[in-house]
Amino acid sequence: MNKMIPAAEALPLNQILPGDCIEVMNSLPEGSVDLIFADPPYNLQLKGDLHRPDNSKVDAVDDEWDQFASFKVYDDFTREWLAAARRLLKPNGAIWVIGSYHNVFRMGAELQNQGFWILNDVVWRKSNPMPNFRGKRLTNAHETLIWAQKSEDSKATFNYEALKSLNEGVQMRSDWVIPICNGGERLKDDNGEKAHPTQKPEALLHRVLVGTTNPGDVVLDPFFGTGTTGAVAKMLGREFIGIEREEAYRKVAEKRISKIRKFDKEALTVSTSKRAEPRVAFGQLVERGMLRPGETLIGPRGQIAKVRADGTLISGEARGSIHQVGAALESAPSCNGWTYWAFKRDGKTVSIDVLRQQIRAEMR
Amino acid sequence: MNKMIPAAEALPLNQILPGDCIEVMNSLPEGSVDLIFADPPYNLQLKGDLHRPDNSKVDAVDDEWDQFASFKVYDDFTREWLAAARRLLKPNGAIWVIGSYHNVFRMGAELQNQGFWILNDVVWRKSNPMPNFRGKRLTNAHETLIWAQKSEDSKATFNYEALKSLNEGVQMRSDWVIPICNGGERLKDDNGEKAHPTQKPEALLHRVLVGTTNPGDVVLDPFFGTGTTGAVAKMLGREFIGIEREEAYRKVAEKRISKIRKFDKEALTVSTSKRAEPRVAFGQLVERGMLRPGETLIGPRGQIAKVRADGTLISGEARGSIHQVGAALESAPSCNGWTYWAFKRDGKTVSIDVLRQQIRAEMR
DNA sequence: TTGTAAGTTGAATCTCACC
DNA sequence: CGGTGAGATTCAACTTACA
Numbered sequence: 001m002n003k004m005i006p007a008a009e010a011l012p013l014n015q016i017l018p019g020d021c022i023e024v025m026n027s028l029p030e031g032s033v034d035l036i037f038a039d040p041p042y043n044l045q046l047k048g049d050l051h052r053p054d055n056s057k058v059d060a061v062d063d064e065w066d067q068f069a070s071f072k073v074y075d076d077f078t079r080e081w082l083a084a085a086r087r088l089l090k091p092n093g094a095i096w097v098i099g100s101y102h103n104v105f106r107m108g109a110e111l112q113n114q115g116f117w118i119l120n121d122v123v124w125r126k127s128n129p130m131p132n133f134r135g136k137r138l139t140n141a142h143e144t145l146i147w148a149q150k151s152e153d154s155k156a157t158f159n160y161e162a163l164k165s166l167n168e169g170v171q172m173r174s175d176w177v178i179p180i181c182n183g184g185e186r187l188k189d190d191n192g193e194k195a196h197p198t199q200k201p202e203a204l205l206h207r208v209l210v211g212t213t214n215p216g217d218v219v220l221d222p223f224f225g226t227g228t229t230g231a232v233a234k235m236l237g238r239e240f241i242g243i244e245r246e247e248a249y250r251k252v253a254e255k256r257i258s259k260i261r262k263f264d265k266e267a268l269t270v271s272t273s274k275r276a277e278p279r280v281a282f283g284q285l286v287e288r289g290m291l292r293p294g295e296t297l298i299g300p301r302g303q304i305a306k307v308r309a310d311g312t313l314i315s316g317e318a319r320g321s322i323h324q325v326g327a328a329l330e331s332a333p334s335c336n337g338w339t340y341w342a343f344k345r346d347g348k349t350v351s352i353d354v355l356r357q358q359i360r361a362e363m364r
Numbered sequence: 365m366n367k368m369i370p371a372a373e374a375l376p377l378n379q380i381l382p383g384d385c386i387e388v389m390n391s392l393p394e395g396s397v398d399l400i401f402a403d404p405p406y407n408l409q410l411k412g413d414l415h416r417p418d419n420s421k422v423d424a425v426d427d428e429w430d431q432f433a434s435f436k437v438y439d440d441f442t443r444e445w446l447a448a449a450r451r452l453l454k455p456n457g458a459i460w461v462i463g464s465y466h467n468v469f470r471m472g473a474e475l476q477n478q479g480f481w482i483l484n485d486v487v488w489r490k491s492n493p494m495p496n497f498r499g500k501r502l503t504n505a506h507e508t509l510i511w512a513q514k515s516e517d518s519k520a521t522f523n524y525e526a527l528k529s530l531n532e533g534v535q536m537r538s539d540w541v542i543p544i545c546n547g548g549e550r551l552k553d554d555n556g557e558k559a560h561p562t563q564k565p566e567a568l569l570h571r572v573l574v575g576t577t578n579p580g581d582v583v584l585d586p587f588f589g590t591g592t593t594g595a596v597a598k599m600l601g602r603e604f605i606g607i608e609r610e611e612a613y614r615k616v617a618e619k620r621i622s623k624i625r626k627f628d629k630e631a632l633t634v635s636t637s638k639r640a641e642p643r644v645a646f647g648q649l650v651e652r653g654m655l656r657p658g659e660t661l662i663g664p665r666g667q668i669a670k671v672r673a674d675g676t677l678i679s680g681e682a683r684g685s686i687h688q689v690g691a692a693l694e695s696a697p698s699c700n701g702w703t704y705w706a707f708k709r710d711g712k713t714v715s716i717d718v719l720r721q722q723i724r725a726e727m728r
Numbered sequence: 729t730t731g732t733a734a735g736t737t738g739a740a741t742c743t744c745a746c747c
Numbered sequence: 748c749g750g751t752g753a754g755a756t757t758c759a760a761c762t763t764a765c766a
Contacts, residue, residue, distance in 0.1 A: 101485035105472025121465035135524040141537035160499045162674035166647030173505035203651035267657035270674040332419040417756045495757040498742035
């Protein structure tokens, strides 16, 4: 790592870097990336690449040895690129990997072995999968993604409300129905053949990036292919770094991404949770005279408490914050006093949360 | 292995054997079982308590049998029971295992390491999963099953047509929508508490056994619990062998299975229910690029709103779902955004409902 | 009896700012 | 780094109570 240059400035943003992804990742400054999306190759047909100890004839035992050896080669490869990826991540960074049953179990186990902390596994349910023509198995209608943060105590970005909005106001689930990439989105080469065998749909990356990054975040894809990650990142105002070994793919991806335009800033603002709202102390309502010391608050089933000048409540034996007194009256471990308590105005019962909204509106 | 007695006759069929599953499996004759269904401990590693937003406490799976000190301990356990299971299988035998992201990657990798040949991974999509109460992750709405045969050249049973029939005449896919086990099917103990924390639905086993065994086949479940595998096997005219360590579970299972009657052949025909129109989230149109963030939607009297990246709209001060913003502009309590909003294509105004129809057509 | 409302529950790796 | 306390957070299906 070059200590002369601050990491952020040393990052080659919005570029496609040629070469082997492990080498290239190891040349980049550590702790500099917010999110990694990785769609590694999963062909296990590595037998031809293996160096046998001798030229013995292929028999059943050798077949088993072959299979074991090919898993070992794949596992070594997985271990190396995951370690390089992990080094690049910021402490609160996260990774998505995608695979099928051929490789995803090995990737998932290695993620755990390296200390990544799995947050969800997600099923991409293909609405239009290729049927199983021979009728010997089930239609292979899904692929599996794993979402993991760098370590158990990382605080990965999760835009809960944005994903809920994407899902008609209902909490987003771990199974995503998205069509495979075809039609106009499917990139073709000069011969009209598909430019990449496993091009991922932009809808998939849209959901990943909206849900687990913020605008301006750095997203790295070590198996860039024809650049779906980069294309969607650019649309969504994220910075990307692509790594791709094959020149043909790099060319297609560069052309593709050059044509993309970033969405308006307004369109990129997503729904946020209440957690992101500025915190308001209940005492402020008293200070401002919105509630008076001595005034009575009412709980959901008629419970009564009195407001004190310091912004605490008193109700029977219980005294303390709006939350503590609410919890005490409910014999509950906790209580959100803002939604629990109400007061009377002009004969009507009004939640104290309305007053908090007023203060928040003034703050904007 | 006792060579004096043919293996098949030595098998303790339709019984629940007490004890540790590894020891018991190793005491049974090798090569004698057609199918193994295994639902091992998931190693959930839960820490503190979890409360619902209404402050009720979630009854977590904190049983002693799910505690493992480390990944290494869990992996050793997995290796041993899978090896014992493999020994029991006939050459053309197969195995199903089920798990969550906590353990399924480790099981899948070990299956491959031992020479099992994966045929499919199957996603059990729960129609009614427990939500993520804290809003910190996606709803964990599925579990994963792996279907593997004993070795690459095994010829595992696969009843293609039967599964196709179960699926309204369409080839069965690798994602199965099945509700979690509750209601009358959920077994209770004498106190009215659930008898087992992780009882699997009979519908799941029904599909597994119809699809991958024949009547008369021997099905072994080394983690028998309260005996869903045995109950469904008996209904379907398969022979079962259960292994269960806990006496309480064995008692419940025995009582349960004694009440089961084998189906008439006629009764095996399953009734199919007509599905409602699938719900489409407006956000899907954005993810799929049918509408772009920043694009303008038009209301029936020329009202204008902009699409945001998370599938919400913004129009003046109003922001929210297509329904919410429509209602706000009309000062109405509610509004069907699908019929309210339109967009421009090639100079023509097109209802967004047209796009919803397109997605529904793809889903069929 | 029937319809409606309120209550319960499920394999869960479920907070975070501040002192 | 650990302790403290504010305060944010749920979906579908079934069961029970009651009109």
